[in-house]
Amino acid sequence: MARSGPGRGQGIGRTLGRVALLGLVLWSLTFLAVVAAALMLARPGPLPLPADAVICLGAGVARDDPLLPDAASARRAGVCAELQAQGVAPVVIFTGAGPGGQSTAGAMARHAIALGLPPDAALREDVARSTIQNAVYSLALLPETNRRVVLVSDAFHLPRSAVIFRLAGYREVQLHPVQVTARQSLSTWRWMLRESVVIWVNAARGLAYVAGGWLGIDHATRIAWFD
Secondary structure (H helix, E strand, C coil): CCCCCHHHHHHHHHHHHHHHHHHHHHHHHHHHHHHHHHHHHCCCCCCCCCCCEEEEECCCEECCEEEEECHHHHHHHHHHHHHHHCCCCCCEEEECCCCCCCCHHHHHHHHHHHCCCCHHHEEEECCCCCHHHHHHHHHCCCCCCCCEEEEEEEHHHHHHHHHHHHHHCCCEEEEEEECCCHHHHHHHHHHHHHHHHHHHHHHHHHHHHHHHHHCCCCHHHHHHCCC
8 A cells, every 4th residue: 555644745845845955056056157257247348349239238217207217227328328439339229118108228318318329329129128128129120231239238237148149149249347336236236136036037938938939939929928
């Protein structure tokens, strides 16, 4: 007669415990990798090589006024305006949706224009709600022969972004991190914790995207899963 009861329950408990421990180890290693990559990228580097576009990855809008970028988005927009002025690329693509009919892309573009970016150099992609959608929807704004880009974001965000943009079909991807002060870096640590989780969430979504393709689900529907 098969045994059941406490013994089986203890076995399930041990299995769940091992799975939880494995998850904790993987997350810890991912977090350390995010921190290490961010520290390496945070060092000031040379000006990027000439590209077809600078892509400004949005963070969000100001809480009290959705027409304005939040602090992180404003820093990124300012750096992008400087890169365009220095001749790195003729245009800047500001990317990111927002609340209430407003967009992070629009808020960043207005901020950059106020800092001196020529209005006709500001392109807006205001639908994307994730880095994956940033890559896919921004690609549609560039001719197939002009897909060399410079990504601008905080250092912790750039490694994942680089992988996503390369997979999306960009010919050449350069990274240009935004420099932050010691005070600003306190909030960066919270974002790095989030980043170490999002990496695995994106991996799962990527598998779902591939599986959906096998099942005949169209590209537009699957990209919408990444909201």
